[in-house]
Amino acid sequence: MNATDWATLWAFVSLLLFLGLVIYLKVPGTIGKALDKRADEIKSQLAEAARLREEAQALLAEYQRKRKEAEAEAEHILASAKREAAMLADEAKRKTEEYVARRNQLSEQKIKQAETDAISAVRSAAVDIAIAAAQKIAAEKATGATGDALFQNAIDQVRTRLN
Template structure:
């Protein structure tokens, strides 16, 4: 059995392929394993970053909700304070108006009393003057006129 050169080339080629394939297979497997590990690490890092981002988002949403509640609370408190201030101002204004009204009423009453007193005084003065004139006319010739004059003169002292 004699083998030809083609056979020996084929055998040499198979041996060459086997000899080259083993180290290439190991290098290719190692390279693929390394690439798989890199991809796995990137996926794990991406998942970790995603979880961290979700955690941060939840934290910020909670902070935003708390801030919104605080703003709402502050608004309600400000409205309550404004209403209380309005009510206090209204009460103060009403009290001031009542005092002014009472003061004006007192001034009017004092003016009325002064006017009434002045009218009374003038009425008395006019009545005395009229009485004096009548008595003088009727008693001008009477000897007791001096007595009457003295009584008339002292009459205002008794009426006031």
């Protein structure tokens, strides 16, 4: 046997001793248990992840439902606000029209009153002028007691007719 054969023999014997020691120390069982434990941990983590995912999906569904409800409520509030704004605008328009109508009516009444006052003033001035003219004419044409009586009678007639 040469040196290479001896080295091969010793390597083979060492391998057998190593494998025997590994089997004697139950290393494959320990490795199997460690792998089984790791597999169980991974399974529990997967189960936990699946549970968390289901919870997240449930929360997502709940929040989507709440969002839809909030959107519906917001649309309702917006529609209500639009209706109320339209009602307020209509009421303001109506009140403004009523105010303008009242102001126009009041202005017309003031104009009529001013017209009536002006007509009365003109009549009164015309009466005064007519009386003065009648006095002057009667004073020039009538003299004495008869003139005074005629003059007074004419003045009374003018006053009753003009007023």
